[in-house]
Amino acid sequence: MKTRSRKAKGRRLQNWVRDELLSLFTTLSNDEIYCAIMGESGADVKFSPNAQKVLPYSIECKNQEKINIWEAYKQAEDNSKDYEPVVVLKRNNQKPLILVDAEYFVNIHNNK
Numbered sequence: 001m002k003t004r005s006r007k008a009k010g011r012r013l014q015n016w017v018r019d020e021l022l023s024l025f026t027t028l029s030n031d032e033i034y035c036a037i038m039g040e041s042g043a044d045v046k047f048s049p050n051a052q053k054v055l056p057y058s059i060e061c062k063n064q065e066k067i068n069i070w071e072a073y074k075q076a077e078d079n080s081k082d083y084e085p086v087v088v089l090k091r092n093n094q095k096p097l098i099l100v101d102a103e104y105f106v107n108i109h110n111n112k
Helices: 003-024 047-052 069-077 102-110
Strands: 031-035 045-047 057-063 084-090 096-099
Touching: 003 031, 003 045, 003 057, 003 084, 045 057, 047 096, 057 069, 069 084, 069 096
Parallel strands: 057 084
Antiparallel strands: 031 045, 084 096
């Protein structure tokens, strides 16, 4: 696969994540949730300070056929600063999945 195609594939997933979050959190605007420019360091989906209060996550997107989930999660952790690392995984003809720390997942449901 050409580099250009690979980047376009990744960008489509980032855009999908951004659009899903914007449709779910209607009080946030397009300026508050946006996608990183290809090659930019840090999280793939970026948040304004206001949006970061609502969504305390650092989101890494991986749209690949073969994914080393441990490396993907490590990358999300490295970019996370003080926020919860999240990896959105996608491959052809499959729906996207989200990878989060198991203890975090249990804790968010334990508090309800």
